[in-house]
Amino acid sequence: MRVYLGISIFYYIADVVIKLYEMEFPYDYLDLCKMGFLLHHLFTLMSFKSIFVIDHYPWFLVFPTLYHPMMVVYPAFVLNNPIYITSVGAWMYGLSRPTYWNTRIGRSLFIVSCVLLIPIIMLWLGNC
Numbered sequence: 508m509r510v511y512l513g514i515s516i517f518y519y520i521a522d523v524v525i526k527l528y529e530m531e532f533p534y535d536y537l538d539l540c541k542m543g544f545l546l547h548h549l550f551t552l553m554s555f556k557s558i559f560v561i562d563h564y565p566w567f568l569v570f571p572t573l574y575h576p577m578m579v580v581y582p583a584f585v586l587n588n589p590i591y592i593t594s595v596g597a598w599m600y601g602l603s604r605p606t607y608w609n610t611r612i613g614r615s616l617f618i619v620s621c622v623l624l625i626p627i628i629m630l631w632l633g634n635c
Contacts, residue, residue, distance in 0.1 A: 574594050
């Protein structure tokens with residue numbers, strides 16, 4: 508999982524830099540899809556420190572992280588959004604349980620997941 512996350516960190520950093528370079532002000536910054544993807548990747552980078560240093564990866568943390576590439580590879584799959592939203596809900600619920608909530612990393616990941624809902628809603632509203 509750490510190898511996957513390490514590769515993901517480099518991908519997200521490169522993607523954010525490329526997006527920022529290619530986006531035209533103000534047009535692209537007003538586009539729900541372009542801003543949604545940019546914010547999604549920026550906010551995801553915020554979670555990498557916490558998720559990278561944990562000792563155990565429970566299923567609810569692995570679920571959205573490992574399902575996400577399916578959405579990229581098969582964007583037209585009709586169940587992508589319901590599966591991904593369910594995985595994010597499981598992530599948030601799992602982190603709200605006392606075992607994780609009573610740790611700084613657990614609370615940090617929960618807060619980042621709440622922030623991540625902003626670009627997820629933007630992507631949903633923009634039909635991206």
